[in-house]
Amino acid sequence: MVKRAHFGILVLAYRLLSYVVYMGSPSASSGAGDVEAARAAHLEMLSSVVVASGELEPRLSTPSLTHSYHHAFEGFVAELTEEEAAALSDHERVVSVFRDRALQLHTTRSWDFLDTQSGLRTDRLGRRASGDVIIGVIDTGVWPESQSFNDAGMGDVPARWRGLCMEGPDFKKSKCNKKLIGARYYGIQAGSAAPTSSNASLGAVTAAMTGSPRDTVGHGTHCASTAAGAVVADAEYYGLARGAAKGGAPASRVATYKVCSMGGCSSSALLKAIDDAVSDGVDVISISIGMSSAFASDFLSDPIALGAFHAHQRGVLVVCSGGNDGPNPYTVVNSAPWILTVAASSIDRTFQSSIVLGNGNVVKGVAINFSNQSLSGDRFPLVFGAQAAGRYTPASEASNCYPGSLDVQKVAGKMVVCVGTNSMVSRRVKKLVAEGSGASGLVLIDDTEKDVPLDAGSFAFSQVGADLGAQILDYINSTKNPTAVILPTEDVKLFKPAPMVASFSARGPGGLTESILKPDLMAPGVSILAAAMPSTDKADVPDGKKPSAFAIKSGTSMACPHVAGAAAFVKSAHPGWSPSMIRSALMTTATTRNNLGQPVASNTGAVATGHDMGAGEISPLRALSPGLVFDTTAKDYLNFLCYYGYKAKLVRMVSGDAGFACPRGAPSPDLIATGINYPSISVPRLAAGKAVTVSRTAMNVGPSNATYTATVEAPAGLSLKVLPERLVFSRRWTTAAYEVSFGSAGASKGYAYGAVTWSDGAHSVRTPFAVNVV
Numbered sequence: 001m002v003k004r005a006h007f008g009i010l011v012l013a014y015r016l017l018s019y020v021v022y023m024g025s026p027s028a029s030s031g032a033g034d035v036e037a038a039r040a041a042h043l044e045m046l047s048s049v050v051v052a053s054g055e056l057e058p059r060l061s062t063p064s065l066t067h068s069y070h071h072a073f074e075g076f077v078a079e080l081t082e083e084e085a086a087a088l089s090d091h092e093r094v095v096s097v098f099r100d101r102a103l104q105l106h107t108t109r110s111w112d113f114l115d116t117q118s119g120l121r122t123d124r125l126g127r128r129a130s131g132d133v134i135i136g137v138i139d140t141g142v143w144p145e146s147q148s149f150n151d152a153g154m155g156d157v158p159a160r161w162r163g164l165c166m167e168g169p170d171f172k173k174s175k176c177n178k179k180l181i182g183a184r185y186y187g188i189q190a191g192s193a194a195p196t197s198s199n200a201s202l203g204a205v206t207a208a209m210t211g212s213p214r215d216t217v218g219h220g221t222h223c224a225s226t227a228a229g230a231v232v233a234d235a236e237y238y239g240l241a242r243g244a245a246k247g248g249a250p251a252s253r254v255a256t257y258k259v260c261s262m263g264g265c266s267s268s269a270l271l272k273a274i275d276d277a278v279s280d281g282v283d284v285i286s287i288s289i290g291m292s293s294a295f296a297s298d299f300l301s302d303p304i305a306l307g308a309f310h311a312h313q314r315g316v317l318v319v320c321s322g323g324n325d326g327p328n329p330y331t332v333v334n335s336a337p338w339i340l341t342v343a344a345s346s347i348d349r350t351f352q353s354s355i356v357l358g359n360g361n362v363v364k365g366v367a368i369n370f371s372n373q374s375l376s377g378d379r380f381p382l383v384f385g386a387q388a389a390g391r392y393t394p395a396s397e398a399s400n401c402y403p404g405s406l407d408v409q410k411v412a413g414k415m416v417v418c419v420g421t422n423s424m425v426s427r428r429v430k431k432l433v434a435e436g437s438g439a440s441g442l443v444l445i446d447d448t449e450k451d452v453p454l455d456a457g458s459f460a461f462s463q464v465g466a467d468l469g470a471q472i473l474d475y476i477n478s479t480k481n482p483t484a485v486i487l488p489t490e491d492v493k494l495f496k497p498a499p500m501v502a503s504f505s506a507r508g509p510g511g512l513t514e515s516i517l518k519p520d521l522m523a524p525g526v527s528i529l530a531a532a533m534p535s536t537d538k539a540d541v542p543d544g545k546k547p548s549a550f551a552i553k554s555g556t557s558m559a560c561p562h563v564a565g566a567a568a569f570v571k572s573a574h575p576g577w578s579p580s581m582i583r584s585a586l587m588t589t590a591t592t593r594n595n596l597g598q599p600v601a602s603n604t605g606a607v608a609t610g611h612d613m614g615a616g617e618i619s620p621l622r623a624l625s626p627g628l629v630f631d632t633t634a635k636d637y638l639n640f641l642c643y644y645g646y647k648a649k650l651v652r653m654v655s656g657d658a659g660f661a662c663p664r665g666a667p668s669p670d671l672i673a674t675g676i677n678y679p680s681i682s683v684p685r686l687a688a689g690k691a692v693t694v695s696r697t698a699m700n701v702g703p704s705n706a707t708y709t710a711t712v713e714a715p716a717g718l719s720l721k722v723l724p725e726r727l728v729f730s731r732r733w734t735t736a737a738y739e740v741s742f743g744s745a746g747a748s749k750g751y752a753y754g755a756v757t758w759s760d761g762a763h764s765v766r767t768p769f770a771v772n773v774v
Helices: 035-052 082-089 109-118 122-126 197-209 219-228 267-280 303-313 395-399 427-436 466-478 556-573 579-588 634-644 648-655 670-675
Strands: 002-006 009-013 017-022 065-069 075-080 096-099 102-105 134-139 180-185 232-237 240-245 253-258 264-266 284-287 317-321 340-345 349-357 362-366 380-384 415-419 441-445 460-464 483-486 490-493 521-524 528-531 550-553 681-686 692-700 706-713 718-723 726-729 735-744 750-759 764-773
Touching (some): 035 065, 035 082, 134 556, 180 267, 253 267, 267 284, 317 556, 362 466, 380 466, 427 441, 441 483, 460 483, 634 648, 670 681, 681 692, 681 735, 735 764
Parallel strands (some): 134 284
Antiparallel strands (some): 349 362, 349 483, 349 490, 718 735
């Protein structure tokens, strides 16, 4: 409660914050499906709590709803005091009440690379795909004029589609077509309370989103075209990455839901978008958004986890980015078991920015720059940042291109060399510092993020690791007048090794539970070319060029729509498969080998583990014929909630299953690993002398009369037994159960990784495991 002066009189005013009131699955009496009835019921509940909350002074505003959820699940969003939120949380029909917070965006050759890695032909298997699959992209909106959303040759929109093409001042209904079949946006709703100063960050997000489905950031357009963009010949980014751009499911339809602006994403709007997308009729939802791993939320107060649960109930697969907080462990987000969580990898293309030293040596760095420097042009004096420190500035700050650390007179017109020993100063800031000081270019010596080229625009920039950086510093110290130029970037195709786990890609285990192996799998997320809104910032456009219709971006944000597109591709060939079956097919057919035939590595060069890449790199074509699948059922997920620690009454409210009872032994986090039919295995605790047995049930989706035999990959010291060792299926759609028993026989403490692979000679069904030896 705060005090305000009003016409000279001191009055009491309650601070209002935006809260999400989540009520679980719709009940028969809730008015589900009837928009007005549902809103009326929610407003009645809100009003009753406001009246009964016992406030000493009247509210300064009438209670109203910002959003009302009434399709896949029930709930609403409203401006509340802390007392009102607490009162609502005690209501018998309410599952949880949580703050409406701002979420973060997790911000073509890639599909050709995936096809090459699979060893199969796209044209042959792709004929099985249809245009009836609809992908919903929840992000920053869409730039509808992009050729990636051209509907040439597409058939009629599926009759089951119930979505909208919302209008705005800069977006007409005619912008939608047979490819881009829907576009919604979520701003401040009519009659809702304005965001308060105490919720300023979220207020900035919602205010910036009001008015149109049009993308003003570029992130959503990039993601949507990556998932299902039409084929665009001769796509390129100012001459780089030239080739045909296409989505993973170019025959699929796209519907966009704008919940984000440059400032972030409204969690309540995202929840509303999932609710609408399910009702609209989408088959796959792509969400490249999440919380920071430092603020992991409980499953029943996480808007993405809640929305995804109910989408899965309705047969909609939700694919989410795992986050960009890597490479440290316990950083993966969006890790609920009903979410397909995606890590990011590199592809077989890199962007080379060569540094030519005055002694003729050429050092090959990494960056995207469109400078006008050349071999035949002027050489620029080369200076180490520490040698160009401003007055009273520590050399350590100047060597890191710390803001304000460089002496302009010592830097102007010269090529500056800086290091990355201070993690508080990002590469982009260093570039701006050098550029603002009048430097002719910047050489950055830093192994961090070296696998992800920085787009420096027209400024000459190149990044090298410590070893090559030492050569440059040695050259500076070896001559009185060192010089250098940085050549414009050129793309290098067929780069090896690839894929590699990106440095930024968030790693497991999951912070909320280690009993589910996360991330689930990996997809291209480094330097991905896809459609974008044309930039209006002159700094982003090389001299003499027009704004590009495509952009090169990196992040698990880019990996996520690759998997969404792959899932749509599988769905189009197998329309009757459940979301869990599609996820299983993608996971069990993923590859763990790079284009050298060696194990996929992380950015450090070490062999990637299940906590780095999940089951491995997606192979969409192989996923069309996985042989066996693991169908994680709705009951599995409800049991998960029980094992995790939620009471049966709460689980019944979430699921809408009045007859559900928690299994014997709940709550017990250890039972999650052993009893949930997941396509991977995670044992968070294996003590010496005590075995842990995990059960799984496989379904045959291949030919009848199939026999599968198990093989095991396990590190030394970890004992592993599979029973039975052979699975026999007389017919398609039949199931067979088996158990995997783990024991420690002198294994080193910590996580051990391996896999159980079932094969019938034509299919290899690989289920990775992670076992923590304590």
